[in-house]
Amino acid sequence: MSTAEETAGGETSAWGEVTPDAARRLLIAAVEAFAERGYHATTTRDIAGRAGMSPAALYIHYKTKEELLHRISRIGHEKALEILRTASRREGTAAERLADAVSSFVRWHAGGRTTARVVQYELDSLGPDARAEILALRRQCDAEVRGIIEDGVAAGEFDVLDVKGTTLAVLSLCIDVARWFSVDGPWTPDEVGALYADLVLRMVGAK
């Protein structure tokens, strides 16, 4: 199955910081299961089974099923923020930085859509405290993109009616890639990234 290969392959690097090995295997198994079926439809027995362990083994490394989702969500959001921050802080015009931010953010959502789906769509399954923590990271993502657009407007590069609304629309467009993208579809992550960078530059009226 493509999801397993992908998560076991390229995506796994993102989880390198998780130790010990058994805890990482469980986390990766949980990402796959949550992405396929959703958090509530996934059983702890399924997660443990995918990691090649007994159901009880999960509770040696994680207190609850929700802690797994919380850890996945935080690591994923930190990665997303890092991507946007890198693009935002590079040298270049606002248009170049925005195109870079959008294309790399979209590539992440398309290529790592297993992770991105969990990160973007299972937020409501977290408890209040964990959700608040993740929402703070999300606002930082928002601020990075808004910063680039504000720079472009200030420099006369962009022509935008509503900076806040346009920022939201740009992020929304990128995030929804995780919902519809499929490796069986006609596009590669790179192609979608390039197409979307062009569309977003049009949205902000780049000269």
Next chain:
Amino acid sequence: MSTAEETAGGETSAWGEVTPDAARRLLIAAVEAFAERGYHATTTRDIAGRAGMSPAALYIHYKTKEELLHRISRIGHEKALEILRTASRREGTAAERLADAVSSFVRWHAGGRTTARVVQYELDSLGPDARAEILALRRQCDAEVRGIIEDGVAAGEFDVLDVKGTTLAVLSLCIDVARWFSVDGPWTPDEVGALYADLVLRMVGAK
């Protein structure tokens, strides 16, 4: 709670065709519960309770919990298709028709986000047959929007690199409104509709 008011008020009209009354109350209760908690996290006891009935009453009107989701999904998609079709077939330039389609489609996703959330995000919880039926409706929605964009390109009104990809992006942008829109936020559905119509016209390079 705003969701209850909204569904009991303006949105209810959409369910007028559902009879008898008890079946309609159960359907509306299910829409609210699925939108708040997700399909898998919603119990049949919760649905029946919201409709003011005992758990067993649900099974007089619906064979299974999944049948409720199926019915909601089909009615919702038919409504979405009708909105796009109306805009697509009106008189006017391609730009006017596209702006109309986007603004009314977005208004529906924002104003009726309780319904829209279920319709757009709970598709995977349906069984294979029901999902296939709904996906056919979704492809028809896609075709309506693509038709307008193709008309605009043919008439020299639009400047689009990738018609299929741009169509997908436009629909994706509109659909994701159901994920983030909140009545407590700074915009009304009308304002988001107008903003998005402008953004989409920019995306297709309308003259």
Next chain:
DNA sequence: GCCGAAGGTGAGCGGGCGCTTAGCGTGGCC
């Protein structure tokens, strides 16, 4: 060679799930 810590297992608990069934009240029809 013994020991304790770390990491794992099999069995199973309390509970809530989707759904069923036996029976009850009630309104329309003759």
Next chain:
DNA sequence: GGCCACGCTAAGCGCCCGCTCACCTTCGGC
């Protein structure tokens, strides 16, 4: 007034859920 069809409820079945616990290995330090 007698009767039945319909809409509904109270009770509960069988199942599987998240999670626990008693016990079992393995292995480095001495």
